[in-house]
Amino acid sequence: REIPIKIGNLDPIDTLSGQVARLTNLAYFLGDPDKPDKEDIRSAVEEFQCNHQLTVDGKCGPATQAKLKETHGC
Numbered sequence: 601r602e603i604p605i606k607i608g609n610l611d612p613i614d615t616l617s618g619q620v621a622r623l624t625n626l627a628y629f630l631g632d633p634d635k636p637d638k639e640d641i642r643s644a645v646e647e648f649q650c651n652h653q654l655t656v657d658g659k660c661g662p663a664t665q666a667k668l669k670e671t672h673g674c
Contacts, residue, residue, distance in 0.1 A: 603627055613669045616641070619660045622672040623648060 605625055611618035623644045624630055631640035642658035649656045652667050
């Protein structure tokens with residue numbers, strides 16, 4: 601499977617598009633990366649939370665955003 605990685609600016613971590621871009625870059629499956637649906641996003645967030653010992657609720661709240669930014673590097 602090929603996963604496209606876009607080099608350049610990312611939207612802010614507090615936007616859905618910024619969260620999706622970072623999750624995609626970290627190889628979390630989001631279905632169609634150009635048009636992920638809500639369930640695919642929730643599933644990717646839950647998997648990320650589980651992998652990083654966060655509360656697994658499928659919501660990309662402040663703690664998840666901070667860990668996502670730290671893990672991604674920006």
